[in-house]
Amino acid sequence: MSPSRRRMLLRLVLLVLVPLLAAGGAAFAWQAGGRIITTENAYVRAD
Numbered sequence: 423m424s425p426s427r428r429r430m431l432l433r434l435v436l437l438v439l440v441p442l443l444a445a446g447g448a449a450f451a452w453q454a455g456g457r458i459i460t461t462e463n464a465y466v467r468a469d
Contacts, residue, residue, distance in 0.1 A: 423431075
C-alpha cells in the first residue's frame with residue numbers, strides 16, 4: 423500500500439469514526455444525564 427493511499431484511508435476512517443464516536447458519546451450523556459430536575463430536597467416556604 424502506498425503512503426498516499428494509506429493516508430487517504432486513514433483520513434476517511436477518522437472522518438467517519440470520530441463523528442460517530444462523538445455522536446455516541448453525546449447520545450449516552452443525554453440519555454444517562456440528569457435532564458429531569460426534581461424538587462425532592464427543595465425548601466418550600468409557605469406564608
